[in-house]
Amino acid sequence: MKAYQFPEYDTPVKVGKKVAIIGGGNTAMDSARCVLRLGAGEVYIVYRRSEAEIPARREEVENAMEEGIQFKFLTNPKRFLGDEKNWVVSMECYQMELGEPDESGRRRPIAKEGSEFIIDIDVGIIALGTTPNPLIAQTTEGLKTSKWGTVIADEETGRTVKPGVWAGGDVVTGAATVISAMGAGQLAAIDIDKYLRGE
Numbered sequence: 001m002k003a004y005q006f007p008e009y010d011t012p013v014k015v016g017k018k019v020a021i022i023g024g025g026n027t028a029m030d031s032a033r034c035v036l037r038l039g040a041g042e043v044y045i046v047y048r049r050s051e052a053e054i055p056a057r058r059e060e061v062e063n064a065m066e067e068g069i070q071f072k073f074l075t076n077p078k079r080f081l082g083d084e085k086n087w088v089v090s091m092e093c094y095q096m097e098l099g100e101p102d103e104s105g106r107r108r109p110i111a112k113e114g115s116e117f118i119i120d121i122d123v124g125i126i127a128l129g130t131t132p133n134p135l136i137a138q139t140t141e142g143l144k145t146s147k148w149g150t151v152i153a154d155e156e157t158g159r160t161v162k163p164g165v166w167a168g169g170d171v172v173t174g175a176a177t178v179i180s181a182m183g184a185g186q187l188a189a190i191d192i193d194k195y196l197r198g199e
């Protein structure tokens with residue numbers, strides 16, 4: 001929405017002074033470093049396990065640390081707190097400890113009882129997981145989706161079960177990569193061309 005051209009466009013990105021990014025994946029690292037470069041004063045990564053379990057690539061974590069991102073490990077948000085106008089002013093967090101490994105093989109994070117503490121922030125960014133926007137599936141009759149909300153489409157052609165509708169990329173596979181989305185687009189384009197030629 002051309003937020004980068006503000007004030008020419010009226011969609012500014014709100015850059016906080018103290019920003020918490022919740023999550024420990026590559027997306028969290030990207031978000032933290034972008035926020036810092038946009039001018040935030042202090043940026044925290046809030047992650048519920050320890051540094052040893054963080055899912056982001058090691059290189060991304062090191063680069064974020066070098067750039068000045070502050071890591072709050074073994075910390076999990078409980079709630080955001082707002083002022084009288086409902087602007088976020090802080091986040092209440094639990095101190096966590098690690099228990100036995102769970103089904104993912106990683107040690108389960110457990111909140112320490114009575115460990116709540118406050119971090120002052122004015123922006124919180126949730127960088128946890130991805131699911132497709134449900135609007136298209138909800139408003140397009142005849143489209144089939146999986147239990148994860150992804151659109152069901154043929155792997156070779158991108159055809160959905162609705163005639164004349166193709167899908168590809170993250171909305172079909174779930175969170176993946178640019179190159180796989182481009183590949184799906186290419187396969188769909190070839191098939192759309194055939195369809196339009198009546199082949």
Ligand SMILES: Cc1cc2nc3c(=O)[nH]c(=O)nc-3n(C[C@H](O)[C@H](O)[C@H](O)COP(=O)(O)OP(=O)(O)OC[C@H]3O[C@@H](n4cnc5c(N)ncnc54)[C@H](O)[C@@H]3O)c2cc1C
Nearest residue numbers: 027030031133135136168169170171175176177178179181
């Ligand atoms: C922070 C972050 C970092 C990433 N880093 C990497 C990386 O380094 N390398 C890599 O390969 N991948 C990376 N990814 C993943 C990559 O961005 C995605 O896999 C890729 O963008 C998927 O492409 P897509 O075209 O399927 O979906 P998208 O890029 O999400 O495009 C979907 C588009 O559809 C639009 N849209 C949604 N609903 C509607 C509607 N109803 N009508 C019209 N338009 C609509 C959306 O606005 C959006 O522009 C990253 C993702 C994130 C979030």
